[in-house]
Amino acid sequence: MSGQAYTLLADLARTFARGRARPPGASKNLADGQAIRPYHLEMNRNVAIVGAGVSGLTCGVMLAERGCRTTIFAKESGQQTTSGAAAALWFPYDAEPAEKVIPWALQTFDVFVDLARIPRSGVSMIELRQFSRAGRIQIPDWAIPLGAQAVIPSFPSVMSSEVETSLAGSSSFFKSGFALTVPLMDTTIYLDYVANRFVAAGGSIAADTHFERLEGVDRKFDLVINCAGIGARDLMQDRELEPHRGQVAVVPRIERLSCAVVCDDAPLMYAIPRTNDCVFGGTNDLSSELAVDPATTTRIVGECSHVLQIEKPSVLAARVGLRPFRKSGVRLERDRLRDGRTVIHNYGHGGSGFTLSWGCAREVVDFLAL
Numbered sequence: 001m002s003g004q005a006y007t008l009l010a011d012l013a014r015t016f017a018r019g020r021a022r023p024p025g026a027s028k029n030l031a032d033g034q035a036i037r038p039y040h041l042e043m044n045r046n047v048a049i050v051g052a053g054v055s056g057l058t059c060g061v062m063l064a065e066r067g068c069r070t071t072i073f074a075k076e077s078g079q080q081t082t083s084g085a086a087a088a089l090w091f092p093y094d095a096e097p098a099e100k101v102i103p104w105a106l107q108t109f110d111v112f113v114d115l116a117r118i119p120r121s122g123v124s125m126i127e128l129r130q131f132s133r134a135g136r137i138q139i140p141d142w143a144i145p146l147g148a149q150a151v152i153p154s155f156p157s158v159m160s161s162e163v164e165t166s167l168a169g170s171s172s173f174f175k176s177g178f179a180l181t182v183p184l185m186d187t188t189i190y191l192d193y194v195a196n197r198f199v200a201a202g203g204s205i206a207a208d209t210h211f212e213r214l215e216g217v218d219r220k221f222d223l224v225i226n227c228a229g230i231g232a233r234d235l236m237q238d239r240e241l242e243p244h245r246g247q248v249a250v251v252p253r254i255e256r257l258s259c260a261v262v263c264d265d266a267p268l269m270y271a272i273p274r275t276n277d278c279v280f281g282g283t284n285d286l287s288s289e290l291a292v293d294p295a296t297t298t299r300i301v302g303e304c305s306h307v308l309q310i311e312k313p314s315v316l317a318a319r320v321g322l323r324p325f326r327k328s329g330v331r332l333e334r335d336r337l338r339d340g341r342t343v344i345h346n347y348g349h350g351g352s353g354f355t356l357s358w359g360c361a362r363e364v365v366d367f368l369a370l
Contacts, residue, residue: 045069045368048217050235051227052077052205054086055346057194058357059225059364064201066365072198073209073217075231078191082229083353085321087248087272087279088185089128089260092142094244094284094351096329101352102142104330104359109146111358112183122189122275127259131177134265139178148180173307174263184260185354186274211235215339224343225364230324232347238331241348244323245287249280249297249304251313261307271304277316280304284323284351292318325350332360334367344368 045068049056052074064070078084090112092098092105115123129151130137139148195205211217214235217224226232233241253276262270272279280300297318305312326348335343344367349356 045223046221047071047223047225048073048221049225049227050074050211050214050217051229051231051347052195052207053081053083053227053229054088054191054194054353054357055229055349055360056225056227057191057198058361059227059346060198060203061194061201062361062365063225064198064203068223070198070203071221072203072205073211074205074207075210077205077207078195079187081191082321082323083191084187085246085248085319086187086354087270087281088187088190088354089126089262089270089272090183090185090355091128091130091262092140092352092355093264094323094325095349095356096326100330100332101356104356104363105352106142107359107362108355108357109183112185116183120189121193122186124184124186124275125181126184126273128180128182129177129259129261130180131174131261131263132265133173133175133263135175137176137178143178143180146180146182148178151177151179179259182260184272184274188277189275214343215337219339219341222341223368224337224341226343226345226347228347229349229353230322232324232331232345236345238326238348240326240328240331242286242325242327243288244325244350245283245285245289245320246281246323246351247283247293247296247300247318247320249300249315250317250319251278251280251301251315254278254308254310254313257308263307267299267303269300269303269307271308278313288322290320290322292320294318323351323353324348330356330360332363 047063047068047070049060049072052072056072060070060072090109092101095101112123115121116125214224214226228235230241230243232238254273257271257273257278260272268282268284270281282300283296297315301312301315324347330348331345333345335345337343344364346360346364
């Protein structure tokens, strides 16, 4: 990345850090069902959303709470989607371009901070410890205003009690790291929370629905929102999309794991404690294979156990999801279908679906004023 781009991202981070810049007239947050409104909208529209992952559900909440008659169509929903297989730790990852991704991520950060005050949401704040095996890790410019600080891996500061102390010996393979407090979405709770909030606002979900093309959506819907994720590769014939396969193992909760531990260099490793269990990961391979690979599960559990210096836990479940990475960047734009209806595309978020969800959904709503 060029020095000019780094300067731009640093300026963006500082702007959002100063109270998180909000559009004039915007409400404080989305956590209480009061949508951020950069302008007054009287919405009396029939809206179809294609895709019931976190992007589709979040757009559904934004629109339904504004009074739109909104239906989400999807082949799969909730826990069955790629979102259901995600570790769902807030962190911009595997998505481009940075100059757009970072503002969307920071807007979403604000919403999740507010949602963390609502226990039933499944959102909590957790300390993330990001490490590198290769050498000195650079703290991202955008993370510094959020309070990111360098940590020395040999210090007993990652785990609690004797497990924390045991990680002090991991300095032989962790060379540097930084700490940052971020939102964590427990997908076993959060996806249901968002879906229930959508339905409570008058929305409906039509599962087991598949479209060959967007024009197949019933003509009674005058607006279509495309949140099809990796499905947009076929739906839109978008060859910029490629599947970045992620496999995780869900293991019993590790009581003394007090923070999220991530190492992004090879082999990718993360341990994310949730309310009732813990997610071990992971992979990020260019592949469309949805079947769980037992050998990969064994490797993931072994690597995470080695880093945490614990006995290998039993595996409760193994999941695979295809991150919808788009080589030319997230597609978030207004367009026209061949039948003349308006469509807003919102896909290609890579490994940042949760991280970008509210920021991108707000921009979807912004397009409706055009």
